[in-house]
Amino acid sequence: MKTKLIISGALIFLTGLTACKKDSKQPSNISGGDATVTFTVNGGGFTNKLITINGNKEVSDNELVYFPNWDFSKIVISDRSSERENAENEIDIFIEGKSTGSQDFGTKFSNGTGPQEDVNVILTLTKNSQRSTYASDYAFGHSEGKISVTKFSDVGDAVEGDFKGALHSQETDDIITISSGHFILPRHPDVAEH
Numbered sequence: 001m002k003t004k005l006i007i008s009g010a011l012i013f014l015t016g017l018t019a020c021k022k023d024s025k026q027p028s029n030i031s032g033g034d035a036t037v038t039f040t041v042n043g044g045g046f047t048n049k050l051i052t053i054n055g056n057k058e059v060s061d062n063e064l065v066y067f068p069n070w071d072f073s074k075i076v077i078s079d080r081s082s083e084r085e086n087a088e089n090e091i092d093i094f095i096e097g098k099s100t101g102s103q104d105f106g107t108k109f110s111n112g113t114g115p116q117e118d119v120n121v122i123l124t125l126t127k128n129s130q131r132s133t134y135a136s137d138y139a140f141g142h143s144e145g146k147i148s149v150t151k152f153s154d155v156g157d158a159v160e161g162d163f164k165g166a167l168h169s170q171e172t173d174d175i176i177t178i179s180s181g182h183f184i185l186p187r188h189p190d191v192a193e194h
Contacts, residue, residue: 035062035077035185037091043176044134044169045127053077053089055185063188064159066098071111073098075159077185088126093147093163093183095119100152105136105145105165119147123167123178134167134176143168145178153187160184 035055040048055062055077066073073095078087094116096109103119121136136143145165152159163181168174 035183037077037181037183037185039163039181040179041125041176042179044125044132044172044174046125046176051089051125053079053091055079056081057186059083062185064185065188066190068190070109070113070116071098072096072109072116074116075183075185077183087124088131090124091183092122093120095147095149098152100149102146102148105143105147121145121147121163121165121167121178123176132172132174133170134174135170136165136167155187155189157187158184159187 034057036052037055038050038052040050042048056079059078059080059082061076061078061080064073064075075093075095076090078090080087080090095103096107096119105119105121107119109117109119119136123134125132125134136145143166145163145167147161147163149159149161151161161183163183164179165177167176167178169176
């Protein structure tokens with residue numbers, strides 16, 4: 001229960017960070033296209049289930065944002081159709097820095113003083129009207145997995161990459177395995193340093 005509260009608190013804090021002022025010196029016209037993530041999931045009641053989450057570019061949280069104060073990037077893709085709705089399916093990926101390369105789940109960021117301290121994936125899936133959240137979460141111990149950013153473009157252009165690994169349920173003892181994960185989404189302006 002304490003672990004769930006810590007994770008929930010961290011998610012609320014990190015969601016608040018994306019509401020911070022973004023650097024106004026960078027262009028506001030994002031031409032990177034829609035945010036999309038696809039992957040195959042096994043476990044948690046899924047068997048070789050191909051999942052695609054198409055983010056609505058009119059909803060503010062389908063983006064990659066870089067946080068220069070803490071040198072990490074946050075990727076969010078959700079299927080919300082409006083700002084007021086909850087997502088049925090959503091993925092949040094946290095990576096160190098703002099460049100291409102591979103990072104293992106649970107790798108501590110070199111600047112581990114920020115709100116996010118390691119490479120992490122948080123995934124919310126809905127099955128039979130039941131939402132479940134899974135994470136490669138440090139609170140549950142190290143999960144095996146990898147995120148590979150294959151394209152990290154300038155603001156307004158696309159960021160692309162692949163991921164795979166095990167995610168732990170935050171509600172049950174279930175572990176799901178993600179394979180053939182791929183994301184593409186626009187890079188939004190960096191969060192302004194304070």
